[in-house]
Amino acid sequence: MADIRVSRAALLNEERRLDDLYPGVISQDLKKRLLGPVFAALVVLYLVVCFFAFDVLGVVDKARGDMAQLFALDSYAHKVHAKYQFKRDEQGFVVSLEGNRRAIYKVPPEWIGHSKSQTIISLGGDGKVQFEGGLVTYFHPDYQQPFVFKVGEGAPQFLSGAEVDWLKVSGSQVNARPSLYSRIWMTKSKVEVQRYFTGWENFWFDFDSKLNGLSVGALWSLVFASERLHPEMSNLRYMFHELWTNNEWQHGEVYFALLQTLIMAVVGTLIAGILALPLAFVAAANVNPVKWVRTGMRRLFDFLRGVDMLIWSLIFIRAFGLGPLSGIFAIFFTDTGTFGKLFSEAIENADKKQAEGVQATGASSIQKYRFGLFPQILPLFISQMLYYLESNTRSATVIGALGAGGIGLKLIETMRTRQDWENTLYLIILIIAVVMLMDQLSGWLRRKLIKGNA
Numbered sequence: 001m002a003d004i005r006v007s008r009a010a011l012l013n014e015e016r017r018l019d020d021l022y023p024g025v026i027s028q029d030l031k032k033r034l035l036g037p038v039f040a041a042l043v044v045l046y047l048v049v050c051f052f053a054f055d056v057l058g059v060v061d062k063a064r065g066d067m068a069q070l071f072a073l074d075s076y077a078h079k080v081h082a083k084y085q086f087k088r089d090e091q092g093f094v095v096s097l098e099g100n101r102r103a104i105y106k107v108p109p110e111w112i113g114h115s116k117s118q119t120i121i122s123l124g125g126d127g128k129v130q131f132e133g134g135l136v137t138y139f140h141p142d143y144q145q146p147f148v149f150k151v152g153e154g155a156p157q158f159l160s161g162a163e164v165d166w167l168k169v170s171g172s173q174v175n176a177r178p179s180l181y182s183r184i185w186m187t188k189s190k191v192e193v194q195r196y197f198t199g200w201e202n203f204w205f206d207f208d209s210k211l212n213g214l215s216v217g218a219l220w221s222l223v224f225a226s227e228r229l230h231p232e233m234s235n236l237r238y239m240f241h242e243l244w245t246n247n248e249w250q251h252g253e254v255y256f257a258l259l260q261t262l263i264m265a266v267v268g269t270l271i272a273g274i275l276a277l278p279l280a281f282v283a284a285a286n287v288n289p290v291k292w293v294r295t296g297m298r299r300l301f302d303f304l305r306g307v308d309m310l311i312w313s314l315i316f317i318r319a320f321g322l323g324p325l326s327g328i329f330a331i332f333f334t335d336t337g338t339f340g341k342l343f344s345e346a347i348e349n350a351d352k353k354q355a356e357g358v359q360a361t362g363a364s365s366i367q368k369y370r371f372g373l374f375p376q377i378l379p380l381f382i383s384q385m386l387y388y389l390e391s392n393t394r395s396a397t398v399i400g401a402l403g404a405g406g407i408g409l410k411l412i413e414t415m416r417t418r419q420d421w422e423n424t425l426y427l428i429i430l431i432i433a434v435v436m437l438m439d440q441l442s443g444w445l446r447r448k449l450i451k452g453n454a
Contacts, residue, residue, distance in 0.1 A: 069180060070180070071421050072421075073181075073196060074421040074422060075421040075424065075425040076198065076199075076200075076422065077181075077196045077197060077199065078097065078196070078197055078199065078200065078201040078422065079098060079099075079194050079195060079196045079197070080095060080096070080097055080098075080105075080109065080194070080197065081095070081096050081097075081098070081099040081192060081193075081194050082094070082095050082108075082112055082121055082192070082193045082195075083096070083190055083191070083192040083193075084119075084131065084192070085189060085190045086151075086152050086188075086189060086190065087189065092114065092119065093112065093114070093119055093121075093131075093193075095109065095112060097201060097202070097207060098201075100207075102207070102208075103207040111195070117132055117133065118130065118131070118132040119131045119132070121193050121195075123178070123181075123182040123193075124181070124182075124195070125141070125179075125181075126140065126141075126178040126179050126181065127139045127140040127141050127178070129184060134150060134151060134152040134153065135148060135149070135150060135151070135159075136148070136149040136150075136156075136184075136186060137149075138161075138176065138184060140178060143161070143162055143164075145160065145162060146160075146161065147160070147161030147162075147167065147176070148160045148161060149174055149186060151186050151191055154188050155171060155172050155173070155187075155188045156169075156174045156186040156187065156188065158174065166178055166179075172187065172188065173185070173186060173188075174186040174187075180196065181195065181196040182194065182195050182196065200249075200422050202246070202248050202249070203246075203249055204243055204246070205242050205243065205246060206242075206246045206247045206248045206249075207248065208247075209242050209246075210229060210242075211229075211239060211242055219239065222235045222239070223235055249423065253410070254407070254410060254426075254427065254430070257400075257405065257406050257407045257409065257410045258406070258407045258431075260324045260400070260405050260406040260407070261393070261396045261397055261400055261406035261407045261408065262393065262396075262434065263324060263328075264324050264327035264328050264331060264392075264396040264399065264400070264404065264406060265331065265389060265392040265393040265395070265396040265438075266389065267328050267332075268327070268328045268329070268330070268331025268332045268392060269331060269335055269385060269388055269389045269392050270385075271328075271332045272331065272332045272333075272334075272335035272336040272338075272339055272388075273335070273339055273381070273385045275332075275336055276335070276336050276339035276340040277339075277381065279297060279300075279301075279336075279340050280339070280340050280343030280344040280347055281344075281347060282294070282297050283297040283298050283301065283340060283341075283344040284344045284347035284348050285348055286347065286348050287347060297340070297344075298340075298341070298344070300337070300340075301337040301338075301341045301344075302337065302341075303337065304333050304334060304336050304337025304338075304340075305334055305337030305338045305341065306337070307333075307334070308334070309330050309331065309395055309399065310330075310398065310399065310402065312329070312330035312333050312334055313326055313327060313330035313399040313402050313403075313404055314402060315330075316329045316330055316404075317402065317403045317404060322403045322404070322405060323404065323405050324400075324404060324405050326399075327396055327399040327400060327404035327405065327406065330399055330404070331392050331395065331396065331399070335392070338388070339384065339385070339388075342380075342384055343377070343380075343381060343384075346377045346380045346381070347377055382445075382446065383446060386445060386446055387442070389438065390435065390438050390439055390442055393434060393435055393438050394431075394435060396408070397411065397431055407427060407430065407431060410427055411424065411427045411428070411431075414427065
């Protein structure tokens, strides 16, 4: 019992000692103790209100998970359509890439077999489809009994087979999706079988190119072949030309748009930094003694950065039309306000002793700020400009999507079609790669210019 009393006394003495060293930290009043729990309760209450105000449950209920899966699949795979139209039965099954009329296979793929009265389409692990005499028979590996449909005489009819979730039969059509990689679609006018394959089809050379489908070894041998594929070009130049002018992936247009985005970010940031630097000296209290001039300049900075970059871009698109010039002005206006505020605060917080020491040598006012103040804030100027250069590379993409051009406009075009998600993923990868490259480049420049080593 004595040990416990001694321990309690020691604890009380230690508490008093700490309270003397750090007054107001250990023994706080009731308001301060309740501040943390009350703040946490307000945050929770705010989240609950947002949950019901934005109808999160309704949004989740309306979400189309199946469409999201298809879009995700289309971003890394391509599909081949095999379509039979009853009004053009003499054509048989027409096989095309992504259902495009300009990408029709002259020779059907190996997984489609034809005979006089029968067509068998292999779906890989999902079985096979047999079309013969107005009957479509689907053999699924997991079911012993095949699925049989009658087509060609009005709406398709489901004759036999098990009842499964992936088979939907209505009064006008039959839609079967055994898996994400295959689909069987039947209406009164056609029978269409779709099969997905992993990979970006025709990424290097488009569908109609002479080089389409050639292996790496075959292409390498053509580089050194004496016979030219094009009379006016070497084979190597012809390969690059076919790659650069690929009609499906548009590599040339994509990289030109990417260059436009970089130009918007670099030129807009550079002009903003160059203009904001002298204006920041005007807005700094330790440089400009005229209060109304300083106040007016600071309100100008507030106005320029107070209007969002996207709003500026819409204004300049209406003023100058579509193109990168609108994006440059939007970045330039917004960053001038931001740089002006940051630079002026850095000037005001600079050490006065160095400037006073330079002035004591008989230097003029310009020399005083040039040699006594500017070297102190130069590292901050460079660091801020390089950081905003990275940020503006991303912002230029969004501005481009609104109509300023560049890679953003290309990106929004691929998303609007809802069919070119592989192109969308390709552009996203390029944008991420450019942002990472700009991050590495700006870091190297920061070390080179500020610390003096690469």
